[in-house]
Amino acid sequence: MNDQVFARIRVLKWFTTALLLTLIARLFFIQVVNNEDYQSQAANNRIREVATPAVRGLIVDQAGRALVANRTSLVITIDRSQLLDLPQDGIEVLNRLSNLLKTSVSDIQNRITPCGAEGSAPAPICWNGTGLQPIPIARDVDVQIALNIMENATVFPSVNAEVVAERLYPAPFGTNAAHLLGYLGPISAEEIEELAGNNLYRSNSIVGRAGLEKQYDAQLRGIDGSKKLAVDRAGNVVGEIGVTPSESGNYLVTHIDAKLQAVVEKELDNAINRGRAAGFKSDAGAAIVMDNSNGAILAMASYPNYDPNIWLDGLTNKEYKSLISEASAVPLLYRPLQGLYAPASTFKVVTAAAAVQTGSNLKALYECTPEATISGRVFRNYESRAYGPISIAKALQVSCNTVFYRLGNKMWELSGKGAMTTGRDPIDQMARSFGYSRLTGIDLPSEYAGRIGGRAWKRENWERNKDIWCKRAKTGYPETAKQDPAWAETLRLYAVENCAEGFVFRAGDAVNISIGQGDTVVTPLQVAVAYSAIANGGKVLEPHIAKAILDPSGKVIKQITPKVVSKLSASKQTLNYLRSALAETTVSGTAAWVFPGFPLDQIPIAAKTGTGQVSNKDSTSWLATFAPANNPRYTVVMMVSQGGTGSGTSGPSVRKIYEAIFGVTGNTVSPANSVFVGGAPSAALPKVDTNGSPILLEGATTGVQK
Numbered sequence: 001m002n003d004q005v006f007a008r009i010r011v012l013k014w015f016t017t018a019l020l021l022t023l024i025a026r027l028f029f030i031q032v033v034n035n036e037d038y039q040s041q042a043a044n045n046r047i048r049e050v051a052t053p054a055v056r057g058l059i060v061d062q063a064g065r066a067l068v069a070n071r072t073s074l075v076i077t078i079d080r081s082q083l084l085d086l087p088q089d090g091i092e093v094l095n096r097l098s099n100l101l102k103t104s105v106s107d108i109q110n111r112i113t114p115c116g117a118e119g120s121a122p123a124p125i126c127w128n129g130t131g132l133q134p135i136p137i138a139r140d141v142d143v144q145i146a147l148n149i150m151e152n153a154t155v156f157p158s159v160n161a162e163v164v165a166e167r168l169y170p171a172p173f174g175t176n177a178a179h180l181l182g183y184l185g186p187i188s189a190e191e192i193e194e195l196a197g198n199n200l201y202r203s204n205s206i207v208g209r210a211g212l213e214k215q216y217d218a219q220l221r222g223i224d225g226s227k228k229l230a231v232d233r234a235g236n237v238v239g240e241i242g243v244t245p246s247e248s249g250n251y252l253v254t255h256i257d258a259k260l261q262a263v264v265e266k267e268l269d270n271a272i273n274r275g276r277a278a279g280f281k282s283d284a285g286a287a288i289v290m291d292n293s294n295g296a297i298l299a300m301a302s303y304p305n306y307d308p309n310i311w312l313d314g315l316t317n318k319e320y321k322s323l324i325s326e327a328s329a330v331p332l333l334y335r336p337l338q339g340l341y342a343p344a345s346t347f348k349v350v351t352a353a354a355a356v357q358t359g360s361n362l363k364a365l366y367e368c369t370p371e372a373t374i375s376g377r378v379f380r381n382y383e384s385r386a387y388g389p390i391s392i393a394k395a396l397q398v399s400c401n402t403v404f405y406r407l408g409n410k411m412w413e414l415s416g417k418g419a420m421t422t423g424r425d426p427i428d429q430m431a432r433s434f435g436y437s438r439l440t441g442i443d444l445p446s447e448y449a450g451r452i453g454g455r456a457w458k459r460e461n462w463e464r465n466k467d468i469w470c471k472r473a474k475t476g477y478p479e480t481a482k483q484d485p486a487w488a489e490t491l492r493l494y495a496v497e498n499c500a501e502g503f504v505f506r507a508g509d510a511v512n513i514s515i516g517q518g519d520t521v522v523t524p525l526q527v528a529v530a531y532s533a534i535a536n537g538g539k540v541l542e543p544h545i546a547k548a549i550l551d552p553s554g555k556v557i558k559q560i561t562p563k564v565v566s567k568l569s570a571s572k573q574t575l576n577y578l579r580s581a582l583a584e585t586t587v588s589g590t591a592a593w594v595f596p597g598f599p600l601d602q603i604p605i606a607a608k609t610g611t612g613q614v615s616n617k618d619s620t621s622w623l624a625t626f627a628p629a630n631n632p633r634y635t636v637v638m639m640v641s642q643g644g645t646g647s648g649t650s651g652p653s654v655r656k657i658y659e660a661i662f663g664v665t666g667n668t669v670s671p672a673n674s675v676f677v678g679g680a681p682s683a684a685l686p687k688v689d690t691n692g693s694p695i696l697l698e699g700a701t702t703g704v705q706k
Contacts, residue, residue: 052246060252090157122317128185146161223247225247227240294541342518344611352574362393372402436526443544594651618644
């Protein structure tokens with residue numbers, strides 16, 4: 001028994017000795033071997049780094065006018081983590097703050113609640129940034145309010161007031177351009193993870209959320225600086241250790257001309273009002289001016305628009321719902337590159353080119369009758385009266401549907417009729433050559449590609465939906481049958497047909513696509529790119545807004561060069577024919593009544609009208625043009641959703657845009673009266689003065705009311 005006790009004591013002694021040796025070794029390792037590392041960590045515990053945001057670069061038009069500038073603002077912020085540590089999540093503080101700011105507690109709570117959290121408001125009302133940074137809840141507050149908060153820190157714990165840089169929209173000549181310019185918002189936690197290792201971004205960074213602000217964020221944002229502050233154990237600042245200065249962002253020079261942009265926005269509004277005065281709903285629209293020589297977008301407008309300053313002040317739930325409301329025609333949607341519409345008769349240039357490529361004779365005559373019977377169905381001539389035997393050129397000028405119905409049907413027969421259920425038909429192939437059904441590549445985010453409703457798309461659509469159609473063919477639509485049995489049975493029969501052969505591309509489909517109807521939808525920007533390609537001899541250009549990037553001293557960092565995406569598959573002869581044909585539309589065709597008195601002898605304008613038929617809605621108004629027709633420099637496209645006819649609603653506004661471009665007064669042309677400085681888009685870049693402010697091109701005015 002004594003031996004067992006002695007053995008246990010001996011084991012305990014060795015264990016204790018080993019433990020002491022381990023502790024001594026660890027102490028030696030910490031105090032001697034890693035002494036410098038731990039001293040550094042201890043020092044870091046007494047240092048706080050505060051980011052000093054860089055001044056964001058300006059966005060200017062081609063003449064040097066500021067489209068987006070900077071200003072300072074007095075901002076009230078809340079540290080959410082500190083607020084939630086207070087009793088009842090700081091409700092007393094929020095009550096006092098809401099009274100001071102004359103807002104509601106719920107509005108403040110919406111702004112500081114992280115997006116995705118339970119009960120959060122939709123983005124961008126909720127807080128989409130990291131929880132590590134103060135959250136702004138009010139901007140441009142009165143100085144006395146800010147002082148009240150700062151002098152009563154115990155009454156307003158977790159609340160602070162600070163001066164920050166804000167974006168400013170000078171709106172030269174009254175321009176809006178809200179969609180084009182975009183807006184800023186706090187970086188999200190997800191983005192911080194994605195950008196790990198990128199020194200441009202921090203947890204409290206503000207980043208571009210749309211438009212040019214998003215597309216060129218890395219160039220505009222600059223490099224944030226920092227201050228290293230010494231703090232005591234209580235977290236109080238006791239000194240400044242060092243400062244790393246920030247580096248201002250670069251300037252973005254655009255091809256946009258503010259004076260032209262203002263004209264285009266005004267004329268789009270006028271077209272909307274013109275359509276409404278004629279009895280149409282005219283709920284939305286787009287207008288684009290493109291330079292055919294290089295793909296530069298000189299102006300681009302969307303209707304409805306909104307005040308770009310709305311993002312600076314912080315959105316309420318009501319304001320955000322208005323931006324995405326169908327009843328308000330979704331003002332947040334950028335129609336030029338996100339609106340999808342049937343191209344209607346503007347698409348007939350594609351059909352004409354495809355017809356020539358498959359053997360149709362440009363010198364032959366084609367019957368323009370009131371109606372055409374194809375595969376037992378009657379298709380009527382919607383836009384044009386009967387002209388008898390006419391050329392394809394005349395059919396384009398007077399927009400005779402029946403000529404194109406027969407051309408479309410002929411190509412359908414040549415490509416295998418309904419037996420050919422895969423592959424692309426001639427119109428589909430030619431449309432892709434023009435740039436349809438693919439992104440244009442414009443330097444703006446969130447562009448839509450549209451689709452060509454041809455043979456290939458019909459097969460793809462059937463593959464996506466056949467299971468649903470086949471199920472509905474069996475079960476029917478009992479939910480609809482309760483209110484409308486007849487309509488439910490129609491839907492069931494439709495499902496039966498689509499289940500069995502929804503992939504078949506029929507003669508009716510070919511007829512519809514031939515005049516830009518049916519399942520084909522495009523963006524207004526795609527139409528502009530297509531007509532620009534006809535105008536410039538077959539080059540499909542990548543449209544772009546940016547012209548150059550300058551550093552804050554004015555040094556050119558990068559100039560944006562034109563990019564040819566592809567070439568039209570139509571022959572040079574066909575393109576010459578199309579240009580000549582379209583030039584007569586404003587003389588003796590569907591747009592002739594719009595241009596009386598306009599100096600067409602000096603500035604001939606090529607045009608194609610379009611009136612898109614939409615189920616249960618008013619027609620879509622289209623007018624696609626380029627000028628001068630004999631040496632096309634500009635393409636101008638206007639579209640008004642539910643606007644009626646192309647010439648009636650869009651025509652007068654397109655004329656006004658050309659008058660502004662060429663300096664037309666009556667029948668007199670004077671480049672001195674053009675919206676462009678010097679009568680044409682400038683090849684020169686604006687310069688920057690010693691204070692970092694853009695210098696306007698000689699002869700340009702700011703266009704900003706003082």
